[in-house]
Amino acid sequence: MLAEITEPASFLVDPADVTGLRGVLAKLAGLGYSESLVSARLGLEDLADLQWRLVTILRADRLAGRDPLALAIDLFLLQGTLPMEELDRLFVSSERDVLIRAGLLAIDETGQARARASLYPVGDRLIFSDHAWPELPHPGYATVPYDQVMGVGLDSRHLARCTTRRPFRAALDLCTGSGIHALLASSHTERVCAIDINPRAARCTRFNAQVSGINNLEVAVDDLFEAVRGQRFDLITANPPFVPSPVNTLRFRDGGRSGEDIQKRIVAGLPHHLAPGGIAQIVTQLGEREQEPLVNRLREWLDGAPMDIYILRLSEHAAAKYAIGHAKGDNYQAFLDSIEEWARNLRAQGYIRVVSVVISFEWSDSAYGPPWERVDESPPPRRAAGAEIDAAFLAERLIRHPDFERVLKQSGVCLAGPIALLDARVLGSDIRAKAKVTLMGQALSIEHQLDPVEREILDRMGGRIQVPDEPAAIAAIRSLLRRRLVRIDP
Ligand SMILES: C[S@@+](CC[C@H](N)C(=O)[O-])C[C@H]1O[C@@H](n2cnc3c(N)ncnc32)[C@H](O)[C@@H]1O
Known part of the structure; x- marks a missing residue:
């Protein structure tokens, strides 16, 4: 077993063990082992922010309760070791045995259990891969193998x-x-x-x-x-x-x-x-x-x-x-x-x-x-x-459509949603130096610079506006549509 604990997972499974492993994954999911719940438990806004320098702090601050979810996170995400007593609280013997047979878990001669692969929650899917920080001790590699499978980074x-x-x-x-x-x-x-x-x-x-x-x-x-x-x-x-x-x-x-x-x-x-x-x-x-x-x-x-x-x-x-x-x-x-x-x-x-x-x-x-x-x-x-x-x-x-101008002139436009606006002014004058806007509520928070005409059109746009028949206004609306700050309101 000692040799095995230093070995990475083989990622080979006997077909007879697949059902057992599915049961283990279902159990972990039932404990709350998902991207959102694991991030919340670790106090991270985003699981992508997890880094090895944080591991000991997170273990002490967030996983001290040692309930089953804490144990699963420690074992499968923080590359921790669990004493047998904790492993027994996390898995019944049949679950532990299937994990060992599938090469995902090893127990050393002192009774410490360690995962041979990490289990990464991505949304509500669970994905096995090699450890994210293979150099970390217990046992850790002096040199990371060339064929290391990348963790979910x-x-x-x-x-x-x-x-x-x-x-x-x-x-x-x-x-x-x-x-x-x-x-x-x-x-x-x-x-x-x-x-x-x-x-x-x-x-x-x-x-x-x-x-x-x-x-x-x-x-x-x-x-x-x-x-x-x-x-x-x-x-x-x-x-x-x-x-x-x-x-x-x-x-x-x-x-x-x-x-x-x-x-x-x-x-x-x-x-x-x-x-x-x-x-x-x-x-x-x-x-x-x-x-x-x-x-x-x-x-x-x-x-x-x-x-x-x-x-x-x-x-x-x-x-x-x-x-x-x-x-x-x-x-x-x-x-x-x-x-x-x-x-x-x-x-x-x-x-x-x-x-x-x-x-x-x-x-x-x-x-x-x-x-x-x-x-x-x-x-x-x-x-x-x-x-x-x-x-x-x-x-x-849309803005390149051959009929764009015709359709635009027959329609109105309105804001695509709530917009956060940051206006920089030159103090002591009316000159607006710069305006930056972001469409709120988006996963991509893109900051757009506005020119004065675009700024003015957005200003006037409490609700729907009819498109003015002026080339400068049409160009500005085209640019706002392109950046999805406004949308056509037929
Ligand atoms: C950065 S990892 C990405 C792993 C995974 N797709 C992810 O997003 O986490 C790059 C992967 O490319 C593979 N790779 C490198 N050269 C390749 C090639 N010529 N053809 C196919 N895969 C290659 C590596 O083995 C490695 O698994």
Whole structure:
């Protein structure tokens, strides 16, 4: 057993144990092991904010009660160890035994129990994957294995929340890891295909599908689109290894020195695999160079394919901070050398910062003019935002519609919802320096700058207004419609 406690899970299960494991998951769900209840129990606004530095504090402050939910969180999310007495309060012997047989739980010779994989709540789905912090003790790895399956991290949650949840026929999840995006897509898609080059990741996805009772999901071990040549999908999701890295030690993380090795191949493959009317959504990081819009690189990778592109910028990391964040070293000098190695690589790429983005691609329709791109900036969403991304595509199409002006002149417009407005004025004069607005109640909290005409139109818009027949007003309304601050009221 001692050897086993240092082993990661195999993600293989005897078919005879699947029912037992489903029972364990149902029990955990019944205890309140879901994204919202676990966040609430840990006092976190968002489970994505969980980080290893918090673990001992959370255990002492939030899990001291040692009730069954606290024990489950400690065991399966905080990588804690439970003495037998606590394990017995959490699981009856048949549940404990099935977890041990499935390689998810190990008990050492001193009677301490430890999970060999973590269980991540995502909405009300539960997803097994390797531990989020494999270096943590009990037992912890000195070196994280190259084939570590990524836990459900920040980027995983951000893509999950930004994914459009329309009903689709076929979905493809590239770089599937634990299978999170494929598992989520399985509930609004007829058929899902999940692909990863790492056999352990593919096993993990298959394992998750089995224990969650999902049977419309196929898993392939392959290099990106290789296994689906000639096939098109209505939804394509990907969270590729994107880190611009001077090392290649983690398959799930390192995207080559530029960070682009895998992501550029994914974007280049979209024109061959995205079905008409479909959407591809990628969460990634891109190194940003002075005076070079990110979209230029995406257009180059698309090689002229006419696609509309919506870039949602979620956060930025200055190159120096990024290098510090990734540096590793057992002693001070080794750590400083590592910072320099990471910083040198970013400098060599010309990156002044690294930007976290969710990029959505749809086929462009020439009836609406040339392909467009749109860039918005929002703090990462804390809840589902897919419908807002769909709405952004619709808004862009609406303002490009060949009949737009005619329809607009025959209709009225009204506010799309309550709007928070921040007005900066020059003191001692009537000059309005800047106005910023945000449509409230949205998962994406996008701040828009207004020009004076747009500001005035919004000001006048207590209720519905008829569109004035002036080019400046029409241009302003077009711009407000595009940003979804107002809507057409027929
Ligand atoms: C950042 S992880 C994403 C895991 C998961 N989709 C998520 O969002 O949590 C990237 C995944 O890409 C896989 N990967 C790396 N290169 C690949 C390739 N050429 N083809 C398919 N998958 C690849 C890695 O094994 C890893 O599981």
